[in-house]
Amino acid sequence: MEAAQDTRAPWRVALGNIIFNADTPAGRVFDLGLIVAIFVSVLTVMLDSVAGVRLRYGPLLNDLELVLTALFTVEYLLRLISARQASHYARSFFGVVDLLSILPGYLALLLPAAQFLLIVRVLRLLRIFRIFKLVRFLSEANILQQAIQASLAKITVFVATVLTLVTIIGALMYVIEGPQNGFTSIPTSIYWAIVTLTTVGYGDIAPKTGLGKGLASLAMILGYGIIAVPTGIVTVGIANAQRAQAQAQNIPTTDLFPSRTCPRCGLRGHTPDARYCSRCGERLPELAAPVRP
Numbered sequence: 663m664e665a666a667q668d669t670r671a672p673w674r675v676a677l678g679n680i681i682f683n684a685d686t687p688a689g690r691v692f693d694l695g696l697i698v699a700i701f702v703s704v705l706t707v708m709l710d711s712v713a714g715v716r717l718r719y720g721p722l723l724n725d726l727e728l729v730l731t732a733l734f735t736v737e738y739l740l741r742l743i744s745a746r747q748a749s750h751y752a753r754s755f756f757g758v759v760d761l762l763s764i765l766p767g768y769l770a771l772l773l774p775a776a777q778f779l780l781i782v783r784v785l786r787l788l789r790i791f792r793i794f795k796l797v798r799f800l801s802e803a804n805i806l807q808q809a810i811q812a813s814l815a816k817i818t819v820f821v822a823t824v825l826t827l828v829t830i831i832g833a834l835m836y837v838i839e840g841p842q843n844g845f846t847s848i849p850t851s852i853y854w855a856i857v858t859l860t861t862v863g864y865g866d867i868a869p870k871t872g873l874g875k876g877l878a879s880l881a882m883i884l885g886y887g888i889i890a891v892p893t894g895i896v897t898v899g900i901a902n903a904q905r906a907q908a909q910a911q912n913i914p915t916t917d918l919f920p921s922r923t924c925p926r927c928g929l930r931g932h933t934p935d936a937r938y939c940s941r942c943g944e945r946l947p948e949l950a951a952p953v954r955p
Contacts, residue, residue, distance in 0.1 A: 809899030
């Protein structure tokens with residue numbers, strides 16, 4: 663099927679190349695300037711949330727934010743004008759983020775508290791992937807997403823188990839320690855169990871009795887074991903996702919090839935297309951003929 667003919671005026675095409683194409687010098691300058699403006703906007707919102715800074719520089723920060731909001735509004739309109747199909751851009755991920763990044767600025771004129779929602783502009787920093795040629799890392803993000811989706815059922819069971827544990831431990835600690843030792847209610851005790859089981863350990867509540875300390879010690883030991891469970895689940899999911907991607911791209915897997923071991927450091931598991939060791943840089947031995955099942 664032939665590509666749809668571009669019916670845009672020449673000036674719209676030229677403008678679109680600057681705004682949407684970071685491969686050109688002008689496009690790169692535009693996007694870098696946009697990143698700087700986003701950084702300044704996010705920094706402005708952060709500083710405005712500090713009472714001392716707001717008291718001294720409040721009017722200046724407000725004026726700067728108004729200028730940046732107007733600048734981002736013009737930029738959004740230019741993207742709509744220069745896009746091949748404005749509706750496609752408006753419904754895209756970056757189009758929605760661009761719109762959400764300017765709406766709080768206008769809402770702040772009616773609701774001053776909405777000004778802090780401007781922090782959503784930090785999402786626009788995702789464009790840095792395109793500017794600095796880091797799009798290739800998005801494929802790794804897809805693998806991670808597939809791994810998490812494949813492990814979702816196991817993770818759900820794990821979270822449900824942890825919630826059950828903290829509920830039981832919290833209830834027991836409430837019975838053992840009681841309000842006199844800071845465990846004033848079962849929800850408060852569950853909060854302590856979550857903090858302890860996740861090995862965070864704020865220390866704002868601590869058991870005083872010997873039996874309570876014993877239960878706390880058990881919760882701490884369980885916490886170390888629990889940390890390893892989701893890591894193993896996701897790791898297996900990532901390995902399965904990488905294997906599926908390799909098969910989809912017709913890349914031979916290590917199941918069809920002998921294990922490749924570095925002769926210098928002994929590292930195993932190199933991919934079939936690797937020529938040098940990923941640990942020490944030693945040249946790997948030539949790959950033998952694949953063993954077909």
